[in-house]
Amino acid sequence: MDETKLIPAIEPSLPYDGRIILNTDRIDGEKGPAPVSRVDRIQTVDIIRGVALLGILLMNIPGFGIDRSVYFAILEGPTNNRDYYAFAGMATFFEGTMRGLFSMLFGAGMILFTLNKKDSPLGLSVAEAYYRRLLWLVLFGMINAYVLLWPGDILFYYGLIGMLLYPLRKTAPKWLLLLGVLCFVVGIYKGMSNYQETREKRAKYLTAVAAEKKKQTLTEEQKSDKQTWVEMEKNFKPDPDEVKKNVSKMRSGYGIIFDYFIPRNSNNEAWGMYHGIWDMLGMMLIGMGLFTIGFFSNRLPTSTYVMTLLVGYGIGIPIGWIFFSQGWSGFVHFPQYVDTYRAPHWLLYDLKRVLLSVGHASAIMLVFKSRAIPWLMSGLANVGQMAFTNYLMQSIICTIFFYGYGFGNYNKLRFYELYFVVGAVWIFQLIFSAIWLRYFRFGPFEWIWRSLTYWKAQPMKVRSAEK
Amino acid sequence: MSNNPSEPEKDLHVGGSSLSPNAAPANVFSLNTLLGIGLFGALLISIWVFGGFTPNMQTRLLSSPKGFEFRLYSTISLLFEGKMIALIAIAFGAGIVLFLRKHNEPGKPSRADLFIRRQFWMIILGLLNAVIFLWTQDVLFHLGIMGILLFAFFRASNRNLIIASVLTTMIFAGKHYWNYADDQVAYKKYLEVVALEKKIKQDSIANTARKDPTAAARPAMKRDTLTKDQKNDKQAWEGIVKSVKYDPKKDQGSIKEMRKHDYEKIYDHLLPLAQSREAQWTYRLGIWDLASMIFLGMALVGYGFFSARLKTLRYFLLAFAAIAAGLLLGWYRFYFQIESIRDYEKFVINHALPFNIFFSFEQGLMALGYTSGVMGLIKAGILKKVLRSLSSVGQLAMTNYIFQSIACTLFFTGFGMGYFGKLDQHQLYFVVVEIWIFQVVFSMYWMRHFREGPIEWIWRCLTYGKWFPLRRQIQSIDEPSPIAS
Numbered sequence: 043m044d045e046t047k048l049i050p051a052i053e054p055s056l057p058y059d060g061r062i063i064l065n066t067d068r069i070d071g072e073k074g075p076a077p078v079s080r081v082d083r084i085q086t087v088d089i090i091r092g093v094a095l096l097g098i099l100l101m102n103i104p105g106f107g108i109d110r111s112v113y114f115a116i117l118e119g120p121t122n123n124r125d126y127y128a129f130a131g132m133a134t135f136f137e138g139t140m141r142g143l144f145s146m147l148f149g150a151g152m153i154l155f156t157l158n159k160k161d162s163p164l165g166l167s168v169a170e171a172y173y174r175r176l177l178w179l180v181l182f183g184m185i186n187a188y189v190l191l192w193p194g195d196i197l198f199y200y201g202l203i204g205m206l207l208y209p210l211r212k213t214a215p216k217w218l219l220l221l222g223v224l225c226f227v228v229g230i231y232k233g234m235s236n237y238q239e240t241r242e243k244r245a246k247y248l249t250a251v252a253a254e255k256k257k258q259t260l261t262e263e264q265k266s267d268k269q270t271w272v273e274m275e276k277n278f279k280p281d282p283d284e285v286k287k288n289v290s291k292m293r294s295g296y297g298i299i300f301d302y303f304i305p306r307n308s309n310n311e312a313w314g315m316y317h318g319i320w321d322m323l324g325m326m327l328i329g330m331g332l333f334t335i336g337f338f339s340n341r342l343p344t345s346t347y348v349m350t351l352l353v354g355y356g357i358g359i360p361i362g363w364i365f366f367s368q369g370w371s372g373f374v375h376f377p378q379y380v381d382t383y384r385a386p387h388w389l390l391y392d393l394k395r396v397l398l399s400v401g402h403a404s405a406i407m408l409v410f411k412s413r414a415i416p417w418l419m420s421g422l423a424n425v426g427q428m429a430f431t432n433y434l435m436q437s438i439i440c441t442i443f444f445y446g447y448g449f450g451n452y453n454k455l456r457f458y459e460l461y462f463v464v465g466a467v468w469i470f471q472l473i474f475s476a477i478w479l480r481y482f483r484f485g486p487f488e489w490i491w492r493s494l495t496y497w498k499a500q501p502m503k504v505r506s507a508e509k
Numbered sequence: 510m511s512n513n514p515s516e517p518e519k520d521l522h523v524g525g526s527s528l529s530p531n532a533a534p535a536n537v538f539s540l541n542t543l544l545g546i547g548l549f550g551a552l553l554i555s556i557w558v559f560g561g562f563t564p565n566m567q568t569r570l571l572s573s574p575k576g577f578e579f580r581l582y583s584t585i586s587l588l589f590e591g592k593m594i595a596l597i598a599i600a601f602g603a604g605i606v607l608f609l610r611k612h613n614e615p616g617k618p619s620r621a622d623l624f625i626r627r628q629f630w631m632i633i634l635g636l637l638n639a640v641i642f643l644w645t646q647d648v649l650f651h652l653g654i655m656g657i658l659l660f661a662f663f664r665a666s667n668r669n670l671i672i673a674s675v676l677t678t679m680i681f682a683g684k685h686y687w688n689y690a691d692d693q694v695a696y697k698k699y700l701e702v703v704a705l706e707k708k709i710k711q712d713s714i715a716n717t718a719r720k721d722p723t724a725a726a727r728p729a730m731k732r733d734t735l736t737k738d739q740k741n742d743k744q745a746w747e748g749i750v751k752s753v754k755y756d757p758k759k760d761q762g763s764i765k766e767m768r769k770h771d772y773e774k775i776y777d778h779l780l781p782l783a784q785s786r787e788a789q790w791t792y793r794l795g796i797w798d799l800a801s802m803i804f805l806g807m808a809l810v811g812y813g814f815f816s817a818r819l820k821t822l823r824y825f826l827l828a829f830a831a832i833a834a835g836l837l838l839g840w841y842r843f844y845f846q847i848e849s850i851r852d853y854e855k856f857v858i859n860h861a862l863p864f865n866i867f868f869s870f871e872q873g874l875m876a877l878g879y880t881s882g883v884m885g886l887i888k889a890g891i892l893k894k895v896l897r898s899l900s901s902v903g904q905l906a907m908t909n910y911i912f913q914s915i916a917c918t919l920f921f922t923g924f925g926m927g928y929f930g931k932l933d934q935h936q937l938y939f940v941v942v943e944i945w946i947f948q949v950v951f952s953m954y955w956m957r958h959f960r961e962g963p964i965e966w967i968w969r970c971l972t973y974g975k976w977f978p979l980r981r982q983i984q985s986i987d988e989p990s991p992i993a994s
Contacts, residue, residue: 166664167619167621168621169619169621169622169624169625169661170621170660170661170664173657173658173660173661174661177658177661205657205658206629208625209622209625209626209629283737308792308793311792312788312789312791312792312793313788313789315788315791315792316784316787316788316791317784317788
C-alpha cells in the first residue's frame with residue numbers, strides 16, 4: 043500500500059523510508075528498522091504528548107501524595123474552600139483526559155514506528171522490533187510499579203495493549219474509530235452489568251431489612267444477603283483504622299512499602315491486563331484513526347480545529363460538570379446513590395474523556411498554529427520527546443517527595459497544595475528536557491529502551507550538524 | 510494450538526524435494542504426532558475438571574494413600590499431569606520457529622504479520638472455547654498470547670533459548686516457593702497471636718485470683734482482647750489449614766451448580782472460573798509455565814530435534830534419562846504432598862520448601878523425555894501405524910481440542926446429560942477412551958477427504974482474509990501450503 047496516501051498528514055518532503063534519510067547513522071538501518079530519528083519527528087505530536095505527559099501528573103499526584111479518604115472529606119465537606127475548587131476543576135476538566143491523550147498519542151506513535159520502517163531480508167523485521175520494544179515497555183512498567191513503587195503505573199498496560207494494535211496499523215481511519223467506539227461499548231457494558239449486580243445486592247439487602255422490621259425471622263439466605271451489603275458498604279467507606287495504617291506504612295522505609303505494594307500491584311496488573319484494557323485500547327484506536335487523518339500532525343485546516351474545539355469543550359465540559367457534581371458527589375453517599383440511579387455516571391466517563399481530550403488537543407493545535415508562545419511550544423515538544431524518561435521521572439520525584447524513605451510528606455499537604463508540587467515538577471521537567479536535548483538525541487530512559495530493543499548501544503550524542 | 514501444517518501427508522510424500530523450500534517434512538510429521546499425543550494425554554487430566562474429580566477429592570485419596578483409586582490417580586498424575594500441556598507447548602514453540610523461518614513471499618503479508626494475525630484468531634478461538642463451550646481450563650487463549658509475547662525470540666541462539674527455558678522453569682518453581690513462603694509467614698503470625706492470647710488469659714486468671722482488678726490489671730487491660738488485625742492473622746492461618754484438608758461438603762455447591770439444566774446458570778457459575786484462569790492464573794503462573802516449554806521447543810528446533818537429526822540411540826537415552834529424573838521428582842512431590850496433607854502445621858514447621866517445588870522441572874523433564882522418546886520411535890520406524898494415526902489427530906489438533914470441550918460439556922453438565930460428579934475416577938477414564946477412539950477414526954476419515962480440519966480451515970481463512978479450498982484434490986499437491994510449518 044502507498045504510505046503517503048495513508049498519512050497525508052506529513053509534510054510531503056519528509057522522507058518516510060528511514061533508509062533514504064541523509065543521516066550517516068542510518069546506514070546501519072540497512073540491517074533493519076532503526077529508531078525514529080530527530081528529522082522524522084512531527085513537532086505537534088511531540089507537543090501534545092508533552093502536554094499529556096505533564097497533565098497526567100495532575101491526576102496522579104493525589105495517588106502519590108494523599109490517602110483516598112481525603113476525597114471523601116472534600117466531597118462531604120463544605121463547598122467553598124480551595125480543596126473543593128481544586129477537586130471540582132480537576133474532575134471537570136482533566137479527569138481521564140490526559141491519560142486519554144497519552145493513549146491516543148501512543149496509538150499514533152505505533153503507526154509512526156511501524157510505517158517508518160521496512161523489513162529487510164537480513165535483520166530484524168518491523169514486527170520483531172515493535173514487539174521487542176513493547177516487551178521491554180512491559181518490563182519497565184513492572185519496574186515502575188514494583189521497584190519505583192508507583193501502583194498507578196500505565197506502562198505495563200500500554201506495552202501489552204500495544205501488542206493488540208499491530209495488525210490494525212494499516213486499517214482505514216473510519217474502522218479504527220469505529221473499533222475504538224466498540225471498545226468503549228464493551229467497557230460500558232461491563233460497567234453496567236457490574237452496577238446492576240450492586241443494585242441487586244442492595245435490593246436483596248432492603249428486602250431482608252424490611253422483613254426484619256416486620257419481626258420476621260430471616261432465612262439463612264437473607265442473612266447472608268444482608269451481610270454482603272453491609273460488608274460492601276463498609277469497604278466502600280474509608281475506615282479510620284485503615285487510613286491510619288496506610289499513612290503509617292507510606293511514611294515508613296523502602297522495604298516496608300515494597301512489601302506493602304506487592305499484593306496491590308500484582309492484583310492490579312493481573313486484573314487490569316484482562317478486564318481493564320478497554321478504555322485504553324479504545325483511546326489508542328481512536329488516536330490511530332485521528333493520526334491517520336492528520337489530526338495530530340497539523341494537517342487539518344484551522345476551521346476544523348476550531349470546530350473540534352467547540353464540540354469537544356462544548357459538550358465535554360457540561361458532561362464533565364455533571365459527572366463531578368452528580369456522579370462524584372453522589373457517589374460518596376453510596377447507598378443513596380445506588381437507590382437513586384438506575385445507571386451510574388461512570389457510563390459517561392469515556393464519552394466525556396474523548397470529547398475533552400479532543401478539545402484539549404484542538405486547543406493545543408490552535409495555539410501552535412497561532413505561533414503565540416513559541417518558547418512554551420518548543421519546551422513542551424522537548425518534554426514530549428522525552429515522554430518515557432519524564433514519566434518515570436515523575437514516579438521517582440514524587441515517591442521520594444512523599445514516601446517515608448524520602449521526605450515523607452505523605453498525607454501532609456492539603457489537596458490543593460499538591461498542585462504546587464505539580465507546578466514545581468513541571469518547571470523542572472521543562473528545563474531538564476530542554477537542556478538534555480541540547481546535548482543528547484534521546485532522553486536517558488529512551489536511550490536505554492532503544493538500546494535494549496535493538497540490543498545494541500544506540501548513538502546518544504547530538505552531532506553538531508543536527509543542532 | 511497447532512502450528513498446524515495443513516498438508517503433512519503431502520510433505521511426507523514429497524519428501525525432501527524442493528516444492529516448498531523451507532518445509533522440513535519430517536518436522537511436520539513429528540510435531541503433529543506430538544500434538545496428537547499431547548491432545549489425548551491432556552484429556553486424562555482435563556477430565557478431572559470436566560467430570561468433577563475435584564482437587565478436594567484428590568485430597569481425599571491423598572489422605573489415605575492406598576487402594577486402587579489412589580494408585581490410579583497417582584500414576585495418571587505422575588505420567589500426565591502438566592506434562593501433556595507441556596508437550597503441546599513444546600510443539601507449539603517449535604511451530605513458531607518453523608513458521609517464521611519461511612521466506613516472505615513478495616506481494617503478500619510478511620510471515621511475522623501472518624503469524625501475529627494467526628495468534629489473534631487463536632486467542633479469539635480460545636475465548637470462545639472458554640466462555641461459550643465452557644472449558645474453563647482452555648489453553649488456546651494462553652498459547653495465543655504466549656506466541657505474541659515470545660515470537661520475537663525466534664532468532665535467539667539455541668544456547669540462549671535453553672537458558673531462557675531453564676530460567677523460566679526456575680521462576681515457575683519460585684512462584685510455588687513464594688506461595689509457600691506466604692504460608693510460612695502466616696503461620697509465624699498465627700503463633701505470635703496465639704502466644705499473646707495465652708498471655709492475656711493468664712493475666713486475667715492471675716488478676717481474678719488476686720481479686721485486685723484495679724491496680725495490677727491496668728497494664729493488661731489495655732490489651733485484653735485481640736485487635737482486628739490479630740484476629741485476621743489468626744483466622745488466615747486457620748483458613749489455610751482448613752483448605753488443605755479434605756472437606757466432604759466442599760464440592761456440593763459446585764455439583765449443584767453444574768447439574769442445573771439451564772445453560773445460562775452454568776455459564777454464570779463457570780464464567781468467573783474461566784476469567785480468573787485467563788487473568789490471574791496467566792499473570793501469576795501461566796506465563797512462566799508455558800514460556801519455559803515454548804522456549805524449550807524453540808531451542809529443540811535449532812538442534813534439528815524434530816527432523817530426526819539425532820541418532821536413534823541418543824533419542825532413547827535422552828528419553829530414558831529425562832523420564833527417570835522426572836519420575837523421581839514426581840515421587841518426591843507425592844511423598845511430601847501426602848505428608849503435608851496429614852498435618853500441614855507440622856509440615857510447615859519441618860520443611861523449608863513446599864512439596865511442589867520441583868514440579869516445573871518434573872513436568873519439563875518428562876515432556877522432554879516423551880518428545881525424545883517419540884522422536885526415537887519415529888526415527889527407528891517402530892509403531893508406524895500408531896504414530897501415523899496420532900499424527901492425523903494432531904493435524905486436526907484445534908478441531909479435536911474444541912470438540913473435546915463440546916463433548917465433555919454436553920456429557921457432564923446439566924445442560925446436557927448431567928454426569929458431573931456422578932462418575933468415579935476410573936469411570937472417567939472410560940469416557941476419555943471413548944473420545945479417543947472417536948477422534949482417531951474421525952481424524953483419519955476426515956484427512957482422507959479434506960486438506961485440513963474444519964476449524965483449522967476457518968482459522969486459516971480468517972488469518973488470510975480469503976477463502977481456501979477445503980476438499981482434497983489430486984493436483985493440489987503442487988500448491989505450497991500457506992500454514993504448513
